[in-house]
Amino acid sequence: MDLESPEQQAVRAAARKFVANNIIPRADEFDKSGEFHEYLLEAAKASKIFTMAIPTEYSGLGYDARTQALVLEEWGYGCAGMGTTLAASILSMEAVLIAGNDEQKRRYFAPMLNTEIGAFGLTEPDAGSDVGAGTTTAAREGDGYRINGAKCWITNGGVASVYVIFALTDVLKGTKGLSAFIVERDRSGFIIGDKEHKLGLRSSNTVYFELKDVHVPVVNLLGHEGDGMKIAMKTLDTARPAIAALAVGLAQRCLDECVEHLHRRFPHKPFPGQTLQFKLADMQIQVDAARQFVRHTMALRDAGMPFARESAISKTLCTDMAMTVSTQAVRLMGSYGYTSELGKFMRDAKVMQIYEGTNQIQRLVISRAVLAPTPKAVPLSSAGAS
Amino acid sequence: MNFDLTETQQEASQRAHMFARTYLDGIAYDLDRCGVLPKATLDALAIHDFFGLLVPKASGGVGAGFINHILVIEAFSRSCPAIASILNNHALAVHAIAQWGSDAQKQHYLPSLATGRRLGALAIHEHGPSLGIGPDALLASCRDDGFTLTGTKAFVRNAGAADLYVAFATLEPVAKNPSLTAFLIDAHTPGLTIGPRLDTMGLKGCPVAHLIFETVAVSRDALLGIESGGSAIVDRLLSLGSVAEAAQSVGIGRAAVKHAADFAEKRVQFGQPIATLQAIQTLLAEAATDCHLAWLGIQRASQLVEDGGAFEVDAAMVKTFVGRFGAKMLIDAIQVEGGLGISESKPFGVDGTMPLARLFRDMAGTLLLDAPGDFPDTLIAKSITCTGKP
Structure with a gap:
């Protein structure tokens, strides 16, 4: 049985071709320079792939979650840094899809239809894993809000044209006083700071920015005051399996490069020693299992079923797997791995x-679900009694 | 059984740590950026006798033992693993000459290697599936008065910076199971060219390149040891190298754990320093445990080397152990620091650098820049089975 529909197969084939033509040839160059891959947005215009999460009624491609995962996997195969630009832009759109009204969606998606991109501003210097420790505020003023504060580690932060920014409308209520706002880049007081130079995902743009008396109208508030935390968590639920899909692609690439290298270096020896054979088998076992879990998570989401737990598991499983597989691949290639482009995949995986929430935070989420007081197993004494 | 260092070893260790803090902490960040080794650092290494550690006293060196060497490598790796790598490669070349060189060779080379006027390097690896097999393997043909060498040595550390290479070649005609012959090759020998410096992930201060030999003519004086006696030399050097590189991994791992622990004590999330969270404690504890157990194995292997016993299996076990846990130490240390752990942006921290991202890359370099991954398993298995067929 073919698990991918003909439409999905076509989408995957198109994505693979795009990645082969536009991403793989230039990934190394942008990894080295750490510059943002501006050219890619132009290249992606024709396919409108940056609108794949936007529903067709808003003129987007309207891919379901499973189909989006196929595209992201292919992008991860090419360059997880460039894939991150796509995933992070979609992340910001998801917040609007989840909490925005019709007018807000039209307004937010309009630039995206022209392959401009969005960003999601939640993290702050003292509020990383501890989202509730944020200090950015939004004070009600006349027909709108005045936002003050700073955000850091914001993906696409320096290159987006529209942002979803989280700020406290009631500082006394803590996370219950958090609200989400659409903030356009050209508003005065929006100051983009220094770009981060990172170990990996280097061509993905990551910046610090400040909001100094940034005024937004009331119509930019997503949902109601105090909905922010709920919106952020729901949005991140959708984003995590997207990162997982990128990680699956990255890992598959490492494995392919490794095999390619072995064939090149040992042309007369189709089967390397068992130590090596089994390591390759272990890598494929992990990649295949992880890919299926992403598919499962996306299928739950497409079916409208709860998937928060699976979302956290997929992100943890796949990114840890990508770290293991990329490390193993570089190691198997020894000196060749160390002096080739393969090292990039290790740095990206790290x-x-x-x-998108450290894997420690994911484990907190998962363990809460595991320990929830709902019956999970039939007590041993009564098993088979009926 | 005694795990304690002797007084002399303790002093040597303290001197190495002091040197690392004084001379290496400050250069590590820039060295990683630009890759150019400062002359002042080389001078300082020379003045403090680090180049001559393994050179016998009779040849103008310190005549220190292998344990002393390991202590220096570990200490330097906490600050700047690239320098440790350069020094280790030099020391192994020194060891080869001290062990197998003729009196004339020792007199000619060792005094200048001891003072750092000459830098040494090993040229072992080749592109082929095994030494002597590939299309560009380094082959040596006998002439009346010496040898002619043609071929390539791959991934040579200290390439370009070194004045003297201990290079291994296969004698022509190539036998079915070729054995190697060791040569001492002066960097300026006509016909020898250094390929372009390779782009490495880490240890960026330590240059790596291929050496290309085009009918390089050398006299019989260049022969190190006996003809076809090079395989035993290579095996011993690789085993010593395994122990030293494991010490380098432990140095990097310890520096990373310390950095992450300091960070965890300062970083407050959820109203408390994250060092109080069990999940963070586990990450730190496992990395510290791996460092500690690897170090015990390294100490044991080094003691065997000093006692002149068989240490190859111990060396292989140590290599296997750090191969398994080395990368994980850095993966986990960075995880503790989160976003700041992956930052290569700004000078940060006590020594003005933000080292975990660099140490991550340096660790990869330490573990990877050597022969393929499965040979230690084979060697260990041989030691515990009768057949032990590789």
Whole structure:
């Protein structure tokens, strides 16, 4: 049985071709320079792939979650840094899809239809894993809000045209006083700071920015005051399996490069020693299992079923797997891995274990679900009694 | 059984740590950026006798033992693993000459290697599946008065910076199971060119390149040891190298754990320093445990080397152990620091650098820049089975 529909197969083939033509040839160059891959947005215009999460009624491609995962996997195969630009832009759109009204969606998606991108501003210097420790405020003023504060580690932060920014509308209420706002880049007081130079995902743009008396109208508030935390968590639920899909692609690439290298270096020896054979088998076992879990998570989401737990598991499983597989691949290639482009995949994977909620935070989420007081197993004494 | 260092070893260790803090902490960040080794650092290494550690006293060196060497490598690796790598490669070349060189060779080379006027390097690896097999393997043909060498030595550390290479070649005609012959090759020998410096992930201060030999003519004086006696030399050097590189991994791992622990005590999330969270404690504890157990194995292997016993299996076990846990130490240390752990942006921390991202890359370099991954398993298995067929 083919698990991918003909439409999905076509989407995957198109994504693979795009990645082969536009991403793989230039990934190394942008990894080295750490510059943002501006050219890619132009290249992606024709396919409108940056609108793949926007529903067709808003003129987007309207891909379901499973189909989006196929595209992200292919992008991760090419360059997880460039894939992160796509995933982070979608992340910001998801917040609007989840909490925005019709007018807000039209307004937010309009630039995206022209392959401009969005960013999601939640993290602050003292509020990383501890989202509730944020200090950015939004004070009600006349027909709008005045936002003050600073955000850091914001993906696409220096290159987006529209942002979803989280700020406290009631500082006394803590996370219950958090609200989400659409903030356009050209508003005065929006100051983009220094770019981060990172170990991995280097061509993905990451910046610190400040908001100094940034005024936004009331119509930019997503949902109601105090909905922010709920919106952020729901949005991140959708984003985590997207990162997982990128990680699956990254890991598959490492494995392919490794095999390619072995064939090149040992042309007359199709089967390397068992130590090596089994390591390759272990890598493929992990990649395949992880890919299926992403598919499962996306299928739950497409079916409208709860998937928060699976979302956290997929992110942890796949990014940890990508770290293991990329490390193993570079190691199997020895000196060749160390002096080739393969080292990039290790560095990229390391960042992926951290962003979009560290894998430690995911484990907190998962363990809460595991320990929830709902019956999970039939008590042993009564098993088979009926 | 005694795990304690002797008084002399303790002093040597303290001197190495002091040197690392004084001379290496400050250069590590820039060295990683630009890759150019400062002359002042080389001078300081020379003045403090680090180049001559393994050179016998009779040849103008310090005549220190292998344990002393390991202590220096570990200490330097906490500050700047690239320098440790350069020094280790030099020391192994020194060891080869001290062990197998003729009196004339020792007199000619060792005094200048001891003072750092000459830098040494090993040229072992090749592109082929095994030494002597590949299309560009380094082959040596006998002439009346010496040898002619043609071929390539791959991934040579200290390439370009070194004045003297201990290079291994296969004698022509190539036998079915070729054995190697060791040569001492002066960097300026006509016909020898250094390929372009390779782009490495870490240890960026330690240059790596291929050496290309085009009918390089050398006299019989260049022969180190006996003809076809090079395989035993290579095996011993690789085993010593395994122990030293494991010490380098432990130095990097300890520096990373310390950095992450300091960070965890300062970083407050959820109203408390994250060092109080069990999940963070576990990450730190496991990395510290791996460092500690690896170090015990390294000490044991080094003691065997000093006692002149068989240490190859111990060396292989140490290599396997750090191969398994080395990368994980850095993966986990960075995880503790989150976003700041992956930052290569700004000078940060006590020594003005933000080292975990660099140490991550340096660790990869330490573990990877050597022969393929499965040979230690084979060697260990041989030691515990009768057949032990590789």
